[in-house]
Structures are given as structure tokens and as C-alpha cells.
Amino acid sequence: MASKASVGTALHGSQSPGGGTKPTTQTKNVVLTEAGRAPWYDANGRPLDAYIVGVAGGSASGKTSVAKAILRSLPNVPWVAIVSQDSFYKTLTREQSKMAFENNYDFDHPNAFDYDIFHQCVSDLKQSRAVEIPVYSFVEHQRTADKTYLYGAVVVIVEGIFVLHNPALRSLLDLKIFVQADSDLMLARRIRRDIVERGRDVAGILDQYLRFVKPSMDNFVSQTSKFADIIVPGQNNDVAIDVISQQIKNQLESRAMKLRHELSRTPATPRRELLVSPLAAPGGSLSMSRAGSRAGETLGALRRPDLERWTSYSSNSSSSSSGAGPAMLALAEASQDAAHPLEEELPSSVCVLPQTPQLRGLLTIMHDLTVTGADFIFTVDRLSTLVMEAAMAFLPYKDKEITLKGGRKHMGTEMDVQHICSVSILRSGSVLEASARRAIPALARGSVLIQSSDDDGEPKLYNVSLPSFVRNRQRAANTWAIILDSQIGTGAAALMAIRVLLDHGVQEHHIVFCCLLVSAKGGVHALHRAFPKVHVVTAGVDAELKRRRVRVDDGNAVAWRGGSEASTIGTIGGQGRARRGGKGRGFSSSGISDDDEEEDDGHPDDSLEHDDGRYEQAGRITRLNGPGKSEGAARRRTRICFAIEPGAGNIGDRYYGTKVRPRVMSTQISPQVSRKDLNVK
Numbered sequence: 035m036a037s038k039a040s041v042g043t044a045l046h047g048s049q050s051p052g053g054g055t056k057p058t059t060q061t062k063n064v065v066l067t068e069a070g071r072a073p074w075y076d077a078n079g080r081p082l083d084a085y086i087v088g089v090a091g092g093s094a095s096g097k098t099s100v101a102k103a104i105l106r107s108l109p110n111v112p113w114v115a116i117v118s119q120d121s122f123y124k125t126l127t128r129e130q131s132k133m134a135f136e137n138n139y140d141f142d143h144p145n146a147f148d149y150d151i152f153h154q155c156v157s158d159l160k161q162s163r164a165v166e167i168p169v170y171s172f173v174e175h176q177r178t179a180d181k182t183y184l185y186g187a188v189v190v191i192v193e194g195i196f197v198l199h200n201p202a203l204r205s206l207l208d209l210k211i212f213v214q215a216d217s218d219l220m221l222a223r224r225i226r227r228d229i230v231e232r233g234r235d236v237a238g239i240l241d242q243y244l245r246f247v248k249p250s251m252d253n254f255v256s257q258t259s260k261f262a263d264i265i266v267p268g269q270n271n272d273v274a275i276d277v278i279s280q281q282i283k284n285q286l287e288s289r290a291m292k293l294r295h296e297l298s299r300t301p302a303t304p305r306r307e308l309l310v311s312p313l314a315a316p317g318g319s320l321s322m323s324r325a326g327s328r329a330g331e332t333l334g335a336l337r338r339p340d341l342e343r344w345t346s347y348s349s350n351s352s353s354s355s356s357g358a359g360p361a362m363l364a365l366a367e368a369s370q371d372a373a374h375p376l377e378e379e380l381p382s383s384v385c386v387l388p389q390t391p392q393l394r395g396l397l398t399i400m401h402d403l404t405v406t407g408a409d410f411i412f413t414v415d416r417l418s419t420l421v422m423e424a425a426m427a428f429l430p431y432k433d434k435e436i437t438l439k440g441g442r443k444h445m446g447t448e449m450d451v452q453h454i455c456s457v458s459i460l461r462s463g464s465v466l467e468a469s470a471r472r473a474i475p476a477l478a479r480g481s482v483l484i485q486s487s488d489d490d491g492e493p494k495l496y497n498v499s500l501p502s503f504v505r506n507r508q509r510a511a512n513t514w515a516i517i518l519d520s521q522i523g524t525g526a527a528a529l530m531a532i533r534v535l536l537d538h539g540v541q542e543h544h545i546v547f548c549c550l551l552v553s554a555k556g557g558v559h560a561l562h563r564a565f566p567k568v569h570v571v572t573a574g575v576d577a578e579l580k581r582r583r584v585r586v587d588d589g590n591a592v593a594w595r596g597g598s599e600a601s602t603i604g605t606i607g608g609q610g611r612a613r614r615g616g617k618g619r620g621f622s623s624s625g626i627s628d629d630d631e632e633e634d635d636g637h638p639d640d641s642l643e644h645d646d647g648r649y650e651q652a653g654r655i656t657r658l659n660g661p662g663k664s665e666g667a668a669r670r671r672t673r674i675c676f677a678i679e680p681g682a683g684n685i686g687d688r689y690y691g692t693k694v695r696p697r698v699m700s701t702q703i704s705p706q707v708s709r710k711d712l713n714v715k
């Protein structure tokens with residue numbers, strides 16, 4: 035008889051093999067994802083509100099059915115969640131539970147619900163935070179031990195008999211709907227549903243209906259219809275659903291963010307190209323002979339301001355000591371031999387490994403597109419190890435007494451973290467994973483799959499996979515997270531990954547971002563502006579972030595320079611728009627004009643575009659269709675993207691030996707519910 039509600043199971047009652055009916059598991063907390071989630075935060079990293087729809091009405095009026103119909107009408111909205119008020123019934127005492135099984139407990143009084151946790155949950159979802167929703171069993175009249183993890187919904191539909199009753203809850207709703215149905219229709223539906231899905235018998239249903247359900251409808255529920263923006267009939271409501279879905283689409287469109295170009299803007303710092311990197315010498319030659327030859331060329335090292343910042347954060351944390359300070363200071367002292375020309379060009383949160391001749395040598399191999407795959411992998415692994423070792427200095431340490439030979443005591447240190455995980459930005463972040471685990475064997479692994487949209491170049495979040503301690507808000511607050519990515523260009527993916535962790539409750543100063551390469555003129559500035567407490571540790575810095583025209587190869591952006599693949603960080607402009615032959619929507623909000631995203635400007639495919647609008651051809655040029663192309667296939671097969679210069683190519687692709695990005699057509703985030711489960715056509 036007992037049946038636990040869990041997400042992802044059938045949403046409707048089913049026939050038992052014997053032909054009779056049996057109560058089935060049912061829950062209404064579902065998420066359906068069809069596409070990646072576009073940025074849900076502004077350029078400062080502040081989250082924008084999710085759109086919250088409230089659906090109230092009498093029991094069996096059709097609230098859940100209306101919620102599902104709205105969900106079906108929003109196929110292009112990536113993540114839509116339905117949350118049921120049932121999840122927030124108060125926990126019953128033993129006595130109350132006995133009453134419930136005897137149909138003597140009033141589940142239709144407003145006091146039957148725990149509005150505090152209900153409000154907190156909806157408020158968290160509105161602020162795009164991850165939540166864990168209680169799972170309720172109508173058969174047991176209790177919450178089960180399970181919880182449903184929910185994260186990433188762009189639209190949240192909250193349904194329940196008292197959704198419009200509580201003023202605080204009402205104030206969270208962007209759209210208020212009341213479903214109206216005749217009481218005899220509601221009773222007929224309820225009898226059938228409660229027998230099939232909730233394990234009840236007719237006598238009990240009628241008894242409960244007359245004593246509690248009907249009076250509640252008359253005294254409380256129907257009164258709340260006056261708060262509704264729209265009254266929807268409980269049947270034949272297609273037109274109403276259309277109107278509602280159009281309203282939601284309009285609202286979402288007006289909130290859409292365009293961040294990529296904004297993040298790629300060159301910060302207003304003086305040009306010091308000769309001082310930026312030995313790899314950024316005039317003409318783009320990779321000059322090892324310059325490595326370490328002048329103190330002025332040394333890139334920024336782990337710097338004292340970072341240590342002070344770290345120390346002040348860690349002293350706020352009760353569990354941390356400043357044990358890492360001395361280690362960091364030692365590293366910093368060792369690199370105090372030179373003034374760092376990039377200090378002005380890199381934000382203080384970016385820590386660049388001391389540019390020793392050895393490190394420059396490794397960076398040179400990584401930048402060299404002619405090295406063998408084995409050499410490249412070997413080099414990337416070594417660089418990853420160096421980066422990870424440096425990153426360890428940002429973790430908290432505490433005193434630890436040990437016993438030496440002969441019984442003497444000695445005070446040492448040990449890492450002081452409750453939970454720690456790596457989060458790879460798939461897939462190029464995975465190249466650092468092995469080194470991360472070598473440095474911290476207990477490291478739990480997580481990942482986020484972020485890809486640039488073919489349509490508008492914006493980063494899209496397709497999947498989030500985090501250890502269970504990050505999915506729990508309390509434990510997430512005590513978690514340290516090391517984000518792994520091979521390079522930071524515009525900073526768009528980095529910003530998104532950090533936002534995901536913050537949404538789960540990981541503290542900003544507990545996040546360390548590890549990468550092999552950043553662009554001095556790229557998104558690290560935007561990253562610092564948005565999240566100044568996140569430390570970025572990198573092996574190298576390249577000078578520029580360049581707009582580059584790339585060929586589109588089967589949906590993957592491939593940039594060509596001298597016949598070799600260059601590093602493409604993100605794209606602007608898209609196949610879809612070009613195929614339609616128009617210029618598409620301008621990106622006025624991000625400052626990109628239609629001219630910026632035009633598909634044909636008469637320039638070669640691998641030309642670099644300077645800030646002043648000049649174009650430059652570098653290396654041997656491989657033209658796709660020759661200069662001056664204006665129509666047809668060439669138009670359809672190029673787009674603008676951003677690339678780090680000089681760049682090391684797509685490090686993930688070079689490491690894994692293919693330039694094909696993981697393609698995600700549609701994906702689901704936990705809980706796993708398919709359109710089929712929802713009977714979505």
C-alpha cells in the first residue's frame with residue numbers, strides 16, 4: 035500500500051496487471067529541459083529573477099492539468115518546473131496521522147501547510163537558487179524521506195489550493211491564475227483520481243469532501259480568485275492557455291541577456307604588447323630566446339595583494355586558520371624579483387605562476403601547433419600540475435601535531451576543508467582533472483556543460499552535475515570548489531560556472547578558478563568585477579582577445595590560421611540567422627551593431643579585426659571561398675568568434691585529439707522527466 039512519491043515516474047494512475055486499479059506514485063515537481071539555459075545574470079554576475087506563475091483553484095479543478103498545459107506550450111523555454119503546494123503539507127504527529135487515516139484530519143485548512151518553507155523554496159527558485167523540495171505521499175499522509183533537487187528553472191509554475199491565499203507567497207508571483215470549475219465536476223474528478231492515485235475508497239472520499247473539502251472551497255479557496263490576473267476554466271481552456279503562454283514568452287524575451295560581447299570588450303588599459311608575453315612578440319612569432327631575458331617581461335606572479343585578500347577572507351571563517359599565508363608569502367617572496375608589468379593589466383584576483391624559464395618553455399610547447407599530440411598532452415599535464423599546486427595555497431590549513439622519530443612532537447599543518455570538489459567546464463576543463471586529483475586525492479568531481487549558442491554566441495548551460503554535498507545548501511556553504519577550464523577568453527563560461535556554484539550556496543571566496551591560459555585583454559576583468567573574491571590561478575597570459583571570422587563546420591566553429599586551428603572562445607552571429615539571409619536582430623543591448631555580425635564583409639575568413647576596425651591577415655591564409663564572397667554557401671558557413679591571441683588553439687580538442695565539440699541536442703537536468711512522461715506531444 036505504501037508508495038513513495040518520487041520524481042520521474044508516471045504522472046497518471048495505471049491499471050494493475052489484474053485489471054483492477056492500484057494507487058500509483060505521483061508527484062508534480064518536475065523539470066523539463068529542451069535546450070541550454072541562456073545567461074540568467076547580468077554583467078555584474080547578479081542573478082535575474084526566474085518567472086513565477088501561481089495556479090490556484092479548488093481540489094481537482096484542473097490546476098495540475100493547466101500547469102502541464104502551460105509547460106507544453108513553452109517548448110522553446112529550456113527549463114520549466116512545476117512545483118506543487120502538496121510538498122509543503124506540515125509533518126503530522128502520530129495522533130494527527132491516525133486522524134488522517136480515519137479521514138478526520140483537515141487537509142483543506144490553510145494551517146495545514148508550512149508556509150515558511152514553502153515561501154523560502156519559491157523565493158529561492160525565483161532567485162535562481164538550487165532547492166531541495168520535500169516529496170509528499172498522499173498514501174502515507176506524510177512527507178517521505180526523499181527530496182527533489184531542483185535547479186535552473188527559467189519558469190516556475192507553483193500550483194495548489196492556497197497558492198493565492200498567503201500574502202507573502204502571493205507577492206512572489208509574476209502571474210496569478212485561478213482555475214474555476216463546477217463543484218460537481220470537481221467532485222467527480224476527485225473521486226476517480228483519489229481511488230486511482232491516492233489509494234482511497236468512495237465512502238472515505240465523500241466523507242472527507244463533505245466535512246472538509248467543500249467548506250474550505252466555499253470559505254477560503256474561492257475567496258482567493260479575486261487576487262488572480264486570469265481566471266481559467268477547468269476544461270476547454272486552450273485559448274486561455276495560449277494567452278498565458280504568450281504573456282510568459284513576452285516577459286522572458288524582455289528579460290533576455292546578451293553578455294558575450296560585453297564581456298569581450300577590451301578593458302581601458304594602456305597597450306604594452308611587448309611586455310605582455312614572450313609569445314606575443316610582433317609578427318606573432320613564438321620566441322623562446324626572449325623567455326626570461328628581461329625582468330620587465332616577467333608576467334605577474336602570485337602577488338601579495340592576493341595573500342592579504344585571502345587572509346582577510348579566511349579570518350572570517352571559523353574553521354580556517356591563516357595557515358596558507360606563510361606558504362603563499364614564500365611563493366610571493368620568491369617572485370618579488372621583478373616589477374610585474376601586468377599588474378596594471380590584470381585584476382588583483384588573477385594569480386599568474388612565476389614565469390620561470392622552465393614555465394615559459396612549457397608554455398611555448400603548448401602554444402606550438404606543430405608539436406605531436408603526445409608532447410602536447412605531456413606538457414599540458416605538467417602545466418596543470420604546476421597550476422594545481424599553486425591553487426592549493428588558496429585553501430585553508432590548520433595546525434596539526436605529529437609525532438617524530440624518537441617520540442618528539444612537532445606542529446605541522448593540514449588542509450582544513452569540510453568538503454572539496456572540482457567542477458570541470460566540459461570538456462576542456464577535464465584536461466586539469468587528473469592533476470587536481472593528484473593534488474587532492476579526496477576531491478569529489480563535478481562538471482558543468484557549457485556551450486556557445488550557434489544562434490547568438492551566448493553561453494548556454496546544458497547540464498549540471500555536482501556532488502551531493504553541493505546540492506545541499508547547508509553543506510554547500512562549507513564547500514571549497516576548484517573550477518577547472520583550460521583558458522579564460524571572454525570569461526562567459528567562467529562567469530556562468532561560478533554563478534552555478536553561488537546559486538547552490540558555495541561561498542564566493544571558497545572558489546578557486548584554475549586554468550592554463552588567460553587573455554590579458556579578455557574576460558578576467560569582467561570576472562573580477564563580478565566576483566572579486568574568486569581567485570584565478572593561471573600558468574600563462576596571452577595578450578589579446580581578438581574577434582575572428584571562423585568557418586562553421588557541421589555546427590562546430592573552426593577558426594583557421596595558416597591552416598591550423600586557433601582558439602575559439604565564443605561566437606557571435608549564427609548559421610540560423612545567416613541561412614535566413616537577413617541580418618537578424620541587432621545586439622543593441624550589448625553594443626554590437628548589425629555590421630558587427632554581418633556574414634559577409636569582403637574580408638578573408640581568418641582575418642583578425644582590430645579595435646579600430648582594420649583587418650589583418652596573419653600567417654598563411656587559407657581562404658574558404660576567397661575574398662569578396664557575397665552569397666550562398668560562404669555566407670552560411672562563417673561567423674565571428676573570439677579567440678585568445680597568440681593562443682594555444684582549442685586545448686581540450688588538441689588534448690583529446692578531435693575538434694568535434696560534445697553536441698547536446700536536448701538534455702534533462704535532475705529530476706529526469708521526459709516529454710513522454712508528461713504526455714507531451
Ligand SMILES: Nc1ncnc2c1ncn2[C@@H]1O[C@H](COP(=O)(O)OP(=O)(O)O)[C@@H](O)[C@H]1O
Nearest residue numbers: 092093094095096097098099223227268269270
Ligand atoms: N480539462 C480536463 N478535461 C478532462 N479531465 C480533466 C481536465 N482537467 C483535469 N482533468 C482530470 O481531473 C483530475 C484532476 O485534475 P488535476 O489537474 O489533477 O486537478 P488539481 O490539480 O486541481 O487537483 C485528473 O484526473 C485530470 O485528468
Ligand SMILES: Nc1ccn([C@@H]2O[C@H](COP(=O)(O)O)[C@@H](O)[C@H]2O)c(=O)n1
Nearest residue numbers: 092093094141142172175176194195247
Ligand atoms: N494526505 C492528504 C493531503 C491532501 N489531501 C487532499 O488533497 C487536496 C489538495 O490536492 P489537489 O491536488 O486536489 O489540489 C486537498 O483538497 C486535500 O483534501 C488528501 O486527501 N490527503
